[in-house]
Amino acid sequence: MCMRDGLLAGFAAGLLAAGVLALPATSPAAAAEGRYGFGTPATPEELARFFAIPPDGRGLPPGRGTVARGATVFAEQCVACHGEKLEGIPTPGIGGDKLIGGRGSLATKTPVKTVESYWPYATTLFDYVKRAMPFSAPGSLPDDDVYAVVAYILSQAKIIGPDDTLDATTLPKVAMPNRDGFFPDPRPERRLYR
Amino acid sequence: MTHPPVPIDEKARRQIDGMIAAEARHLAARRAAEDACPCQDGMFPAGPAASRRRFLFAAGSAGAAAVAAPALAQTAPPGAQYFAPQADPTKEQGRPVAGDGGYGSRSQFETEVRWRYPTPNEHTSWSMTPLDHMLGNLTPSGLHFERHHGGIPTIDPNRHLLFVHGLVDGPRKFTMADLKRFPSVTRRHFIECSGNGLTEWNKPTLKTVQGTHGLLSTSEWTGVLFSTIAREVGLKDEAAWVLAEGADAAVMTRSIPMEKMLQDAILAYGQNGEAIRPEQGYPLRLLLPGFEGNTHIKWLRRLEVSDKPFMTREETSKYTDLMADGKARLFTLEMDAKSVITFPSGEMKLPGPGFYTIAGFAWSGRGRIQSVDVSTDGGKTWVPARLDTVPEPICTVRFSLPWTWDGKPAVLQSRCTDETGYIQPTLRELVAIRGANGPFGSVYHLNAIQSWAVAADGSITNVHA
Incomplete structure (x- = not known):
């Protein structure tokens, strides 16, 4: 038995002997494994409400959405902040980002960063809309509507076609224009050591 | 002696104009509160006389509005309560013990506040720490800078749970009481937003150090190391990243390399000796010493262990650094070494030639500060400053240097070196690397040497030198 295990077992035994805490004591099994045993197992049901969608699409929910349906969702849920032409509305009290345009601007003196010009993964757009949009009622859109509004934005950005449908299979395959536009952090910058 | 002009786009200009306003x-509010005495003009925090005048003014206005008000309506600054100043506190009893209900507040004569950057939407915005009026190394919790993306949630700690799952042997959930049973650590660390100074790439823009550097704060943090929790749940061999998720309206997420999580990540529930403030993530936040502020997920509710990063919005479309060639740096997590003189600094005024103590902060996301040099001639010559606090890993230090001002124009700069040997660069050096695509190219990670010009009349301004 290594020293840490011994310490933990001793700690657990001390707790039991003193009976000082109303909390469940460390289980002998946990202590034997070098654990404290605090906390409780999380069930699949409890974890089911969480999501985070990486580029490979793991965890994308069932459902599907068309560009046409997305136009309706956008008009109902998004246009007030992001504008009829997805151009963004910077005025006080609103402040929705510009969503499309700017393609080819990144290497110029006036780069314009949008979903179209800058975002490397379509899965990120799905994740963010499902997570935090619309701003006035975050996380309220049904998955079908999230797929649909993502399809609408990507179609307005001419990244997918007007008749395309997005679902868990097709979304991760969307080729974003700036997919290869990122590279790992090279800092600390070597030039600063010359 | 500045770099070539940096063109900026319309959005950048709007943001910068908003910050200037x-x-x-x-500044207008602060000036209204200051004493008329020119020798004090802007140099020191508003003193008792000045503050009293402001209160009287405020009281007078209220009295005029309410015609027959028997007593003057008294006001106090945020975080304070008003009490009538005593003519001679040695001749009558003061306030009773615990008359404050058991939780104290700051003096009504102390008026410093954070101010908010006027984003169009007040739920997604930031506020700045008044570094020019900090008296020690720790930031008072009520003046710690803020950056929120969906407002400040109100969370009942008795209902708050932290889930840890993904590539682990056994997913678990922890109550706050569970987390507090684990062995804890207490460490002093700064947090700096990587957007600190974003207005300053192109030209000197904001006037005060609160504006140019105020997205920096230092606290003593208490919590349980992630490595302790990792042993509790058991990591799979392929576990390489951890997604941290907040319980705010933005449901903020960032992917963190496992190496960092195991090195020194803290699940923090304590700040400066008490529970962390709601604005800082109550009841639980992730503390990643030396990483950019956005990664220190507040209102932490979930850690998902993964083999790859998730490429969330905040780590792709934001918090990436676009270079001049149109390619962007990804996961630029560490905060490089940086320092700034806070006395004297922008909008202060030296009353005349003579002795002053130049003072400021230095910090590095990669370790301890090793040394700080100060220049009074715009970087031509440097003098070692004294470190006034003991350097700790990834924590600010206070530095100072005695200085006799001869009354001639001067340019004050500080330059720090951290224990890795990294030397804080000039702005010209930094722009030469990051490119000149302006605040909407390489927005983040401006850690260049700051210059304050001292004019012959003693006034201090933000300059690029």
């Missing part, structure tokens, strides 16, 4: 409003 917000700082101007804050």
Whole structure:
């Protein structure tokens, strides 16, 4: 038995002997494994409400959405902040980002960063809309509507076609224009050591 | 002696104009509170006489509005309560013990506040720490800078749970009481937003150090190391990243390399000796010493262990650094070494030639500060400053240097070196690397040497030198 295990077992035994805490004591099994045993197992049901969608699409929910349906969702849920032409509305009290345009601007003196010009993964757009949009009622859109509004934005950005449908299979395959536009952090910058 | 002009786009210009206006409003309010005595003008925090005058003014206005008000309506600054100043506190009893209900507040004569950057939407915005009026190394919790993306949630700690799952042997959930049973650590660390100074790439823009550097704060943090929790749940061999998720309206997420999580990540529930403030993530936040502020997920509710990063919005479309060639740096997590002189600094005024103590902060996301040099001639010559606090890993230090001002124009700069040997660069050096695509190219990670010009009349301004 290594020293840490011994310490933990001793700690657990001390707790039991003193009976000082109303909390469940460390289980002998946990202590034997070098654990404290605090906390409780999380069930699949409890974890089911969480999501985070990486580029490979793991965890994308069932459902599907068309560009046409997305136009309706956008008009109902998004246009007030992001504008009829997805151009963004910077005025006080609103402040929705510009969503499309700017393609080819990144290497110029006036780069314009949008979903179209800058975002490397379509899965990120799905994740963010499902997570935090619309701003006035975050996380309220049904998955079908999230797929649909993502399809609408990507179609307005001419990244997918007007008749395309997005679902868990097709979304991760969307080729974003700036997919290869990122590279790992090279800092600390070597030039600063010359 | 500045770099070539940096063109900026319309959005950048709007943001910068907004910050200039917000700082101007804050300065106007501060000036209204200051004593008329020119020798004190802007140099020191507003003293008792000045503050009293402001309160009397405020009281007078209220009295005029309510015609027959028997007593003057008294006001106190945020975080304070008003009490009538005593003519001679040695001749009558003071306030009773615990008359404050058991939780104290700051003096009504202390008026420093954070001011908010006027984003169009007040739920997604930031506020700045008044570094020019900090008296020690720790930031008072009520003046710690803020950056929120969906407002400040109100969370009942008795209902708050932290889930840890993904590539682990056994997913678990922890109550706050569970987390507090684990062995804890207490460490002093700074947090700096990587957007600190974003207005300053192109030209000197904001006037005060609160505006140019105020997205920096230092606290003593208490919590349980992630490595302790990792042993509890058991990591799979392929576990390489951890997604941290907040319980705010933005449901903020960032992917963190496992190496960092196991090195020194803290699940923090304590700040400066008490529970962390709601604005800082109550009841639980992730503390990643030396990483950019956005990664220190507040209101932490979930850690998902993964083999790859998730490429969330905040780590792709934001918090990436676009270079001049149109390619962007990804996961630029560490905060490089940086320092700034806070006395004297922008909008202060030296009353005349003579002795002053130049003072400021230095910090590095990669370790301890090793040394700080100060220049009074715009970087031509440097003198070692004294470190006034003991350097700790990834924590600010206070530095100072005695200085006799001869009354001639001067340019004050500080330059720090951290224990890795990294030397804080000039702005010209930094722009030469990051490119000149302006605040909407390489927005983040401006850690260049700051210059304050001292004019012959003693006034201090933000300059690029």
